[in-house]
Amino acid sequence: MKLDILAVGAHPDDIELSCSGTIAKEISNGKKVGILDLTRGELGTRGTPEIRDQEAKKAADILGISIRENLGFKDGFFINDQEHQLEIIKVLRKYRPEVVLCNAITDRHIDHGKGSKLASDSCFLSGLRKIETYVDGEIQEPWRPKHVYHYIQWVNIEPDFVVDISSHIDKKMESVMAYASQFYDANSTEPSTPISSKNFSDSIKYRAADLGRIIGVPYAEGFTVERYVAVDSIFNLI
Numbered sequence: 197m198k199l200d201i202l203a204v205g206a207h208p209d210d211i212e213l214s215c216s217g218t219i220a221k222e223i224s225n226g227k228k229v230g231i232l233d234l235t236r237g238e239l240g241t242r243g244t245p246e247i248r249d250q251e252a253k254k255a256a257d258i259l260g261i262s263i264r265e266n267l268g269f270k271d272g273f274f275i276n277d278q279e280h281q282l283e284i285i286k287v288l289r290k291y292r293p294e295v296v297l298c299n300a301i302t303d304r305h306i307d308h309g310k311g312s313k314l315a316s317d318s319c320f321l322s323g324l325r326k327i328e329t330y331v332d333g334e335i336q337e338p339w340r341p342k343h344v345y346h347y348i349q350w351v352n353i354e355p356d357f358v359v360d361i362s363s364h365i366d367k368k369m370e371s372v373m374a375y376a377s378q379f380y381d382a383n384s385t386e387p388s389t390p391i392s393s394k395n396f397s398d399s400i401k402y403r404a405a406d407l408g409r410i411i412g413v414p415y416a417e418g419f420t421v422e423r424y425v426a427v428d429s430i431f432n433l434i
């Protein structure tokens with residue numbers, strides 16, 4: 197199966213928190229979207245990896261994701277090296293996405309910046325013919341995605357472009373709340389964390405509202421780029 201978009205996240209829930217409105221919108225436009233989680237989020241204070249797996253599946257179903265894979269890298273400790281790059285390259289060559297969405301370039305959680313660079317470097321390396329990868333004994337063709345965009349998660353990074361997600365804000369919030377063990381729940385008996393506060397849950401929606409306000413729509417998501425965004429026509433912008 198060929199994907200239009202592959203969204204890569206260090207932890208299950210990174211994508212839902214940061215760019216699920218954009219993903220829901222593109223799926224409604226007929227695009228095929230996959231998610232690659234680098235770790236199972238096993239160091240998360242609340243819940244267990246098994247609960248996270250179930251929540252990730254539920255969120256993917258809500259969004260209409262075509263495939264969701266997890267590379268099982270070590271939460272908190274994975275590094276950007278050949279071994280980890282090759283695992284991502286295999287996935288890129290298997291699904292041949294045109295666009296890759298990856299973690300914020302820097303963030304509160306150290307895995308986000310690491311995951312961002314690891315995914316981006318892998319996209320570049322995946323296009324090099326002399327890096328040979330095999331799946332089931334078959335050599336894979338090189339593949340370099342046309343675009344790599346970085347979503348924004350905890351830290352308020354200034355976006356380079358924003359996407360109007362007004363008609364998909366409800367799907368976004370529903371996919372976020374699929375991670376019931378992680379976020380605000382007044383009845384939870386698990387320890388409090390920065391992301392389990394009501395303030396954090398509320399911030400997902402008010403950030404989207406704030407980005408929307410600036411571009412004159414109800415809700416939006418922001419991204420940063422590694423090279424200039426180019427447009428066919430200046431009349432195609434909203």
Ligand SMILES: [Zn+2]
Nearest residue numbers: 206207210305
């Ligand atoms: Zn994360």
